[in-house]
Amino acid sequence: MSEPEPPALSSADRLLELEAIKQLKARYFRLMDTKQWLPFSQVFTDDVVVDVSHDKNAPGGTLRGRADVVDFIRRAVGKATTVHHGHMPEIELLGPNEAQGIWAMDDYVEFKPSRGIRGYGHYHEEYRKEKGGWRISKLKLTRLRVDTLG
Numbered sequence: 001m002s003e004p005e006p007p008a009l010s011s012a013d014r015l016l017e018l019e020a021i022k023q024l025k026a027r028y029f030r031l032m033d034t035k036q037w038l039p040f041s042q043v044f045t046d047d048v049v050v051d052v053s054h055d056k057n058a059p060g061g062t063l064r065g066r067a068d069v070v071d072f073i074r075r076a077v078g079k080a081t082t083v084h085h086g087h088m089p090e091i092e093l094l095g096p097n098e099a100q101g102i103w104a105m106d107d108y109v110e111f112k113p114s115r116g117i118r119g120y121g122h123y124h125e126e127y128r129k130e131k132g133g134w135r136i137s138k139l140k141l142t143r144l145r146v147d148t149l150g
Helices: 011-033 037-041 066-077
Strands: 044-051 062-064 081-095 098-112 115-130 133-149
Touching: 011 037, 011 081, 011 098, 011 115, 011 133, 037 066, 044 066, 062 066, 098 133
Parallel strands: 044 133
Antiparallel strands: 044 062, 081 098, 098 115, 115 133
C-alpha cells in the first residue's frame, strides 16, 4: 500500500515558499560578500554538492559537504572585495520539501586594486526544506562571460 500524497499547497502557501527561497539566496550573497562564514555555512545542507567545474576561474571540480564547500569559497574569495547579485529567479517547487531554481548572476571579485574579474552567468540550484527552513542542497555555477579587471 502506498503512502497518500500530501495535500497540494495553496497559491498563497506556494508564494510564501518561493519567497523563502528567494530570501535564502539573498542571504547567500550577502553573507559571502560580508565574509560572515559561520552564518554563511547555514545556507547549505550538511550534504550539499557544489559543481564549479564549468568555471575556469574557480578550478576545483565538485565539492561535497558543507564544511568543504564553505572552506573552498572562503579560500577563493575571503581576501577579495566581492559583490554578488542574483537576478530573475526561475524557481519550481517539486514537493513540500524540494525545489529547484536557476538564477541569472553577475559578480565582481577584486583581489587587489584593479585586479580581479567581473563575471556573468547562472546558478543552477536544488533546495531542500529541513528543520523548518530552506537550504541549498546542490549548486552549479556556469559562466557566460568573464571580464578581467586591470
